Amino acid sequence: xxxxxxxxxxxxxxxxxxxxxxxxxxxxxxxxxxxxxxxxxxxxxxxxxxxxxxxxxxxxxxxxxxxxxxxxxxxxxxxxxxxxxxxxxxxxxxxxxxxxxxxxxxxxxxxxxxxxxxxxxxxxxxxxxxxxxxxxxxxxxxxxxxxxxxxxxxxxxxxxxxxxxxxxxxxxxxxxxxxxxxxxxxxxxxxxxxxxxxxxxxxxxxxxxxxxxxxxxxxxxxxxxxxxxxxxxxxxxxxxxxxxxxxxxxxxxxxxxxxxxxxxxxxxxxxxxxxxxxxxxxxxxxxxxxxxxxxxxxxxxxxxxxxxxxxxxxxxxxxxxxxxxxxxxx
Amino acid sequence: xxxxxxxxxxxxxxxxxxxxxxxxxxxxxxxxxxxxxxxxxxxxxxxxxxxxxxxxxxxxxxxxxxxxxxxxxxxxxxxxxxxxxxxxxxxxxxxxxxxxxxxxxxxxxxxxxxxxxxxxxxxxxxxxxxxxxxxxxxxxxxxxxxxxxxxxxxxxxxxxxxxxxxxxxxxxxxxxxxxxxxxxxxxxxxxxxxxxxxxxxxxxxxxxxxxxxxxxxxxxxxxxxxxxxxxxxxxxxxxxxxxxxxxxxxxxxxxxxxxxxxxxxxxxxxxxxxxxxxxxxxxxxxxxxxxxxxxxxxxxxxxxxxxxxxxxxxxxxxxxxxxxxxxxxxxxxxxxxxxxxxxxxxxxxxxx
Numbered sequence: 001x002x003x004x005x006x007x008x009x010x011x012x013x014x015x016x017x018x019x020x021x022x023x024x025x026x027x028x029x030x031x032x033x034x035x036x037x038x039x040x041x042x043x044x045x046x047x048x049x050x051x052x053x054x055x056x057x058x059x060x061x062x063x064x065x066x067x068x069x070x071x072x073x074x075x076x077x078x079x080x081x082x083x084x085x086x087x088x089x090x091x092x093x094x095x096x097x098x099x100x101x102x103x104x105x106x107x108x109x110x111x112x113x114x115x116x117x118x119x120x121x122x123x124x125x126x127x128x129x130x131x132x133x134x135x136x137x138x139x140x141x142x143x144x145x146x147x148x149x150x151x152x153x154x155x156x157x158x159x160x161x162x163x164x165x166x167x168x169x170x171x172x173x174x175x176x177x178x179x180x181x182x183x184x185x186x187x188x189x190x191x192x193x194x195x196x197x198x199x200x201x202x203x204x205x206x207x208x209x210x211x212x213x214x215x216x217x218x219x220x221x222x223x224x225x226x227x228x229x230x231x232x233x234x235x236x237x238x239x240x241x242x243x244x245x246x247x248x249x250x251x252x253x254x255x256x257x258x259x260x261x262x263x264x265x266x267x268x269x270x271x272x273x274x275x276x277x278x279x280x281x282x283x284x285x286x287x288x289x290x291x292x293x294x295x296x297x298x299x300x301x302x303x304x305x306x307x308x309x310x311x312x313x314x315x316x317x318x319x320x321x322x323x324x325x326x327x328x329x330x
Numbered sequence: 331x332x333x334x335x336x337x338x339x340x341x342x343x344x345x346x347x348x349x350x351x352x353x354x355x356x357x358x359x360x361x362x363x364x365x366x367x368x369x370x371x372x373x374x375x376x377x378x379x380x381x382x383x384x385x386x387x388x389x390x391x392x393x394x395x396x397x398x399x400x401x402x403x404x405x406x407x408x409x410x411x412x413x414x415x416x417x418x419x420x421x422x423x424x425x426x427x428x429x430x431x432x433x434x435x436x437x438x439x440x441x442x443x444x445x446x447x448x449x450x451x452x453x454x455x456x457x458x459x460x461x462x463x464x465x466x467x468x469x470x471x472x473x474x475x476x477x478x479x480x481x482x483x484x485x486x487x488x489x490x491x492x493x494x495x496x497x498x499x500x501x502x503x504x505x506x507x508x509x510x511x512x513x514x515x516x517x518x519x520x521x522x523x524x525x526x527x528x529x530x531x532x533x534x535x536x537x538x539x540x541x542x543x544x545x546x547x548x549x550x551x552x553x554x555x556x557x558x559x560x561x562x563x564x565x566x567x568x569x570x571x572x573x574x575x576x577x578x579x580x581x582x583x584x585x586x587x588x589x590x591x592x593x594x595x596x597x598x599x600x601x602x603x604x605x606x607x608x609x610x611x612x613x614x615x616x617x618x619x620x621x622x623x624x625x626x627x628x629x630x631x632x633x634x635x636x637x638x639x640x641x642x643x644x645x646x647x648x649x650x651x652x653x654x655x656x657x658x659x660x661x662x663x664x665x666x667x668x669x670x671x672x673x674x675x676x677x678x679x680x681x682x
Binding site for chain 1: 459460461462463464466469531532533534535537573574575576578579580581582583593622624626660661663664667668670671674
């Protein structure tokens with residue numbers, strides 16, 4: 001098993017990888033992620049135009065404020081508030097993404113520039129930070145500026161505040177109806193078929209993919225005829241090493257698990273600070289699904305085969321990325 | 331020979347407007363309005379029959395008048411005339427459920443009846459966090475409405491399905507309307523939006539969908555007439571304006587501030603207010619304002635061939651205009667921000 005056949009990927013040579021790697025000094029300041037205006041273009045501005053750009057930004061901020069206060073913005077049927085996501089939610093997550101986890105993204109070009117696509121990723125980390133980082137990765141790096149619509153567990157939509165934010169960020173319930181509707185509209189949909197089994201697995205089982213649900217995601221992709229993009233996320237497993245599970249407490253609270261980490265309940269809220277691991281998100285080559293006949297979506301054998309193919313691809317990529325990784329933290 | 335249309339629930343605003351509208355239809359010869367009380371508004375040239383649909387007398391009306399189209403609009407959440415009006419929740423429930431049973435029984439015995447249109451509501455889907463975000467006509471609700479109007483509507487639809495099985499020669503059309511809003515809509519939701527401060531549930535921002543009164547009436551007209559070429563107007567259809575609005579957006583567009591409360595507090599306050607008779611906000615309404623509800627309208631467009639004139643946002647804008655400004659009118663807020671924008675660059679210039 002160890003010398004498994006390595007499936008070739010659209011692997012970039014090491015030299016072409018992004019050189020931008022912020023210094024370690026930046027980590028300390030990013031411990032408390034604060035909302036920060038998006039300033040990617042700011043350093044490139046000539047110094048003379050700095051005043052103008054500030055004014056522009058103030059004016060832009062006021063326009064934004066005006067629209068928000070008067071309610072003149074659009075949300076779609078799922079409650080996705082694109083403006084709020086772009087301007088506020090992504091800005092809140094970006095420091096965590098850039099400075100804290102220093103996420104390295106590979107193979108972003110495997111997500112098609114238009115039309116629907118289903119991104120299937122591994123799930124880990126006790127809290128679903130991997131989904132959020134995946135969303136930032138697609139949002140910030142895709143050349144066509146695509147937005148990822150994540151499918152989330154029903155628990156997300158039961159919790160107050162969380163459900164409101166999730167809907168506004170474009171997430172929706174992981175069910176075939178919603179996924180189908182989004183894919184037919186040509187959206188990029190992200191799904192983590194391992195679900196609670198994956199995110200809540202003990203630290204000892206890290207990077208071992210769990211069962212991929214019942215493969216519902218494959219039949220949804222087949223029905224919509226969209227490609228499946230396998231995605232492997234390395235680094236999320238170590239942010240909260242789950243070494244124990246308070247099952248009784250979890251049952252009382254109605255959660256699927258109640259994690260015990262080396263820091264979590266012992267240091268109180270301080271234990272909620274994730275470990276600053278170095279992340280890599282690799283998108284694999286898309287698996288086309290439009291070549292199958294219409295009745296293929298109801299063929300269980302084909303479903304299992306495709307599910308296994310996606311699962312193996314992600315697992316192999318995970319192993320490969322782990323071998324390349326120098327350390328958990330750098 | 332033209333059609334004879336019987337409309338129930340004409341004492342309501344919407345029923346009255348529908349009666350006046352359907353008389354302009356060239357195919358329609360005679361319109362008979364039925365309700366338990368005489369309407370306060372005029373019904374044009376329609377005949378009004380004071381009859382309670384909960385009593386078997388309705389069968390005689392159907393037999394004597396050779397009615398061929400029945401439009402059942404007497405399915406409501408609140409008693410006529412709002413709170414303090416005639417009857418209680420029990421009476422309303424009886425009119426909804428027993429009234430429908432009697433009416434359907436009468437229709438079954440009336441061989442002339444060729445078409446039945448039922449005004450239902452999208453509340454049959456309930457509102458639950460574990461439901462899909464967008465309901466289609468075939469979505470089974472995860473949790474059936476436990477009581478109130480939504481349960482009535484579910485039961486009414488059940489009886490209508492039974493009727494459709496027993497009388498396959500009758501074209502049955504069930505229209506599930508989203509929240510109807512308009513200049514003269516008198517629904518609990520319209521009442522809610524007229525409050526100076528809108529109590530909301532803390533941590534939830536429901537998606538709401540509206541349909542304009544005019545569109546509701548046009549949809550009913552389309553369902554009660556002959557189907558147009560290439561369309562089919564029997565079956566079950568969701569009727570709603572395009573798009574969705576969040577409750578927070580609604581409050582900002584109305585200019586009425588919100589007061590977020592904890593969910594248990596809201597439920598408790600709702601019960602208290604209801605028992606005092608100040609408001610008749612039912613638990614299902616609170617659930618709707620917690621989890622929201624959006625329906626798919628593809629069937630309405632493609633099969634029924636109905637295209638609403640107003641989107642959800644336009645319906646709401648129309649409604650907001652009819653209600654007058656709230657405590658924080660959006661225009662005032664916009665002007666304040668504009669003034670701020672005019673001042674700020676001048677200030678920020680020298681500091682740099």
